[in-house]
Amino acid sequence: MTDKLTPLRERIDAIDAQILQLLSERGQVAQAVGHVKAETNAPVFRPEREAQVLRGVAERNPGPLKNSDVQTIFREIMSSCRALEKRVTVAFLGPTGTFSEQAVFQQFGTAIDALPCVSIDEVFRATEAGTADFGVVPVENSSEGAINRTLDLLLATTTIISGEVSIAVHHSLMTKTGTMDGVTVVCAHSQALAQCQVWLNQHYPNIERRAVASNAEAAVLASQDPTVAAIASEMAGEQYRLGVVQAHIQDDPHNRTRFVVIGQLQTGRSGKDRTGIVLAVPNKAGAVYNLLAPLEKHGVSMTRFESRPARIGTWEYYFYVDIEGHVHDAAVARALEELKDNAAFFKVLGSYPQSL
Numbered sequence: 001m002t003d004k005l006t007p008l009r010e011r012i013d014a015i016d017a018q019i020l021q022l023l024s025e026r027g028q029v030a031q032a033v034g035h036v037k038a039e040t041n042a043p044v045f046r047p048e049r050e051a052q053v054l055r056g057v058a059e060r061n062p063g064p065l066k067n068s069d070v071q072t073i074f075r076e077i078m079s080s081c082r083a084l085e086k087r088v089t090v091a092f093l094g095p096t097g098t099f100s101e102q103a104v105f106q107q108f109g110t111a112i113d114a115l116p117c118v119s120i121d122e123v124f125r126a127t128e129a130g131t132a133d134f135g136v137v138p139v140e141n142s143s144e145g146a147i148n149r150t151l152d153l154l155l156a157t158t159t160i161i162s163g164e165v166s167i168a169v170h171h172s173l174m175t176k177t178g179t180m181d182g183v184t185v186v187c188a189h190s191q192a193l194a195q196c197q198v199w200l201n202q203h204y205p206n207i208e209r210r211a212v213a214s215n216a217e218a219a220v221l222a223s224q225d226p227t228v229a230a231i232a233s234e235m236a237g238e239q240y241r242l243g244v245v246q247a248h249i250q251d252d253p254h255n256r257t258r259f260v261v262i263g264q265l266q267t268g269r270s271g272k273d274r275t276g277i278v279l280a281v282p283n284k285a286g287a288v289y290n291l292l293a294p295l296e297k298h299g300v301s302m303t304r305f306e307s308r309p310a311r312i313g314t315w316e317y318y319f320y321v322d323i324e325g326h327v328h329d330a331a332v333a334r335a336l337e338e339l340k341d342n343a344a345f346f347k348v349l350g351s352y353p354q355s356l
């Protein structure tokens, strides 16, 4: 047994030495890139380049490692190389242990300074003020729909969207003891309670449900009080040493939340991009239909259409539209020019690489 293992481990040691040498070389090149960028004041974080690198490794992956695992490794390599150029600060809806934090790491890797904020408003403020280089905010959930606060803030913000991240959202029911003995209340963020309501109705119809600021806060409460159960990610459960009563209790097994990255950065073309816009039209028959006609005319696909009541001003609704492509793609540029001409309000939220 040992004799068979020894030569294999020696091979692994030799490969690791090569990997380490190559990582060191990569780091040195990243430092050189950093110097070039510093001379021209160019942005350090280039989401379009990182997306291309990650798509490239998945395309060229010879196996046996899974594409998603190879991408996780390369994301961390780029994160560490980027940190050699400049360590970025990223604001998110805290506390730590939330899905928002997971989205931050999925986009930027872990070689960053993560800045937990108490609300979505605070994430926007920190990013606008420059306290954070970027902010990560939830924008839609596959079972609950739009995160309205984010949509409202995107309308007014001076920041632009530079990226998107999609996270599988799995909720677990957890308590201090790992059982429901003596539990009188289930705490979670209102979105999480909504995403688990069928399951809760079936299994614990009579236990009080209490909405709190975040699932991580619910986990903190459960860690302090054995009569409280929390619905949160298992990551949060581990962090606050909770026992799992039941894993994956969300009603939709494919439940996902999409986040956007906000900042001052205009992301370049990656070859597979998305653009977010907000529009308003005068309240006339056929206005919305006519408004969107340029998209079809120029062969631009719409991937999302969301409306929000305008709470002030002359128009009744703002329309949040996501389209495929980048503002610098010829067809998108032409379609947007025409859209703008027909709209009473028009704002480009940003163009960015589609999430992996």
Ligand SMILES: O=C(O)C(=O)C[C@]1(C(=O)O)C=C[C@@H](O)C=C1
Pocket (backbone or CB within 6 Å): 030, 033, 034, 044, 045, 046, 047, 049, 050, 053, 077, 078, 079, 081, 082, 085
């Ligand atoms: O290509 C660049 O612009 C780099 O700075 C290098 C690098 C990388 O490590 O590959 C690091 C940070 C950028 O976000 C993109 C890529």
